[in-house]
Amino acid sequence: MTTRTTGPGHVVVVGGRMTGSAVAASLATRGVAVTVVDAPDPLGDATAASYGWINSHKKHPESYHVLNSAGLEHFHGVLAGVPGVFRATGHVEIAGTDEHVASFEQRSRRLQGLGYGVDEHEPADLARLVPGLAVRARLVRGFPREGIAAPDRLVAHFTATAVAAGARTVGARVDRVHRDGVVLTDGTTIAADAVVVCAGVATGAVTATAGLEVPTVAAETGNVVMGYMATTAPTPAAVDRIVTTDGLNLRPEPGGGMRLQALGLDGDCDPDRAPFDVPAHVTDAFSERLAEVLPAAAGTPLQVRIGRRVIPGDGFPAVGPVDDDARIWTLVTHSGVTLGPWLAERLAEEMLGAPPDPRLAGYSPRRFRASTGEAPAAPRAPGDQ
Ligand SMILES: Cc1cc2nc3c(=O)[nH]c(=O)nc-3n(C[C@H](O)[C@H](O)[C@H](O)COP(=O)(O)OP(=O)(O)OC[C@H]3O[C@@H](n4cnc5c(N)ncnc54)[C@H](O)[C@@H]3O)c2cc1C
Numbered sequence: 001m002t003t004r005t006t007g008p009g010h011v012v013v014v015g016g017r018m019t020g021s022a023v024a025a026s027l028a029t030r031g032v033a034v035t036v037v038d039a040p041d042p043l044g045d046a047t048a049a050s051y052g053w054i055n056s057h058k059k060h061p062e063s064y065h066v067l068n069s070a071g072l073e074h075f076h077g078v079l080a081g082v083p084g085v086f087r088a089t090g091h092v093e094i095a096g097t098d099e100h101v102a103s104f105e106q107r108s109r110r111l112q113g114l115g116y117g118v119d120e121h122e123p124a125d126l127a128r129l130v131p132g133l134a135v136r137a138r139l140v141r142g143f144p145r146e147g148i149a150a151p152d153r154l155v156a157h158f159t160a161t162a163v164a165a166g167a168r169t170v171g172a173r174v175d176r177v178h179r180d181g182v183v184l185t186d187g188t189t190i191a192a193d194a195v196v197v198c199a200g201v202a203t204g205a206v207t208a209t210a211g212l213e214v215p216t217v218a219a220e221t222g223n224v225v226m227g228y229m230a231t232t233a234p235t236p237a238a239v240d241r242i243v244t245t246d247g248l249n250l251r252p253e254p255g256g257g258m259r260l261q262a263l264g265l266d267g268d269c270d271p272d273r274a275p276f277d278v279p280a281h282v283t284d285a286f287s288e289r290l291a292e293v294l295p296a297a298a299g300t301p302l303q304v305r306i307g308r309r310v311i312p313g314d315g316f317p318a319v320g321p322v323d324d325d326a327r328i329w330t331l332v333t334h335s336g337v338t339l340g341p342w343l344a345e346r347l348a349e350e351m352l353g354a355p356p357d358p359r360l361a362g363y364s365p366r367r368f369r370a371s372t373g374e375a376p377a378a379p380r381a382p383g384d385q
Helices: 018-028 062-077 098-113 123-129 151-164 200-208 263-268 280-293 336-351 365-369
Strands: 010-014 033-037 091-095 119-121 139-143 147-149 168-170 174-178 181-184 189-191 194-197 226-232 242-244 249-252 258-261 302-308 318-321 328-332
Touching: 010 018, 010 174, 010 181, 018 033, 018 151, 018 194, 018 328, 018 336, 033 151, 062 147, 062 336, 091 098, 091 123, 098 139, 119 123, 123 139, 147 151, 151 168, 151 336, 174 200, 194 200, 194 336, 200 328, 226 263, 226 280, 258 280, 263 280, 280 302, 318 336, 318 365, 328 336, 328 365
Parallel strands: 010 033, 010 194, 033 168, 091 242, 194 328
Antiparallel strands: 091 139, 119 139, 174 181, 181 189, 226 258, 226 302, 242 249, 249 258, 318 328
């Protein structure tokens, strides 16, 4: 813990998952008294449904790529030292269809131009890179800096770090926030010098209780918010790195299984069925694609869950103070596993009096006062997230 002379004495963090736990740890280890208030979401939080791919792979515009690259490097520089939370496995993407080849060529060239690590491979290299993969390979590229995180372990790590530095955790729902603290649904008041709202998909609703607009896209069947994520039982056939193909994304899971995504299936993903009422045809399609892409894993039991992405109204992170007096703050973002730990550090520095990180210019939550933004598009193609 460091000794602190400026900044708020007591901060309430609303939400205790990926972003909230990271903010709590960043503040508490800087000497701030922190109370984390989190009520589990009955529909499942975003962190539990995350694919956990640490990357800056398809991030437009360049200023957003800069943030994600910083998030990725924070994993290499800081979190790689924490047992079990991150593995720098690298990522191999294989394009076979005309559409995928065309978009992937363009994307790879852009990433090379940005100085992002891109390894050029021949299709014949695939058997060595990912043994057992049975896909049409016309364009193969590797992304050696990318890796996988275990989101729940990250939350456990940050929560333990915060508590060890004196933070308090409260299992309760916040009814409303205001400039002097929060009120819980049972009427209890927790006074604070500042509040940080890290409530995921509920962030907009929570800040609205203070008359502040930080819109998050509402979940609707098949929209940008909605996505399936499958987890397999352990199998000796599991891939050892992130693998993206035309129709299925695969990554290893601690314990010997895999997480799978098939973005093309997300079109009928229904928020009213979250988190586990998944149509049988979707589970069957995951099983069929797995058997096709990785035949040695055919028949491996898998469970699919429905996830809701946290998407600010214009698709971009909203990090910093919301009100004029800097009493109510937010950290709300998609790609929050890649970005959350790094953004939490920047937010804590700013709360303690440092000038805002110039890389976050344009990502202030206050921008929503001036603009309605443009609706983000749903991730449907390989390389999306
Ligand atoms: C299908 C899917 C795939 C993804 N893949 C990736 C990926 O590969 N890489 C990546 O970097 N990111 C990925 N993401 C995004 C990432 O998982 C999220 O951005 C991140 O987990 C968001 O964390 P959070 O803490 O902000 O929100 P959440 O995990 O949703 O947590 C918010 C918490 O706040 C609580 N809360 C809400 N309202 C209140 C209240 N009033 N009072 C008390 N508590 C409250 C909720 O119950 C919850 O516990 C993916 C997300 C999804 C859904």
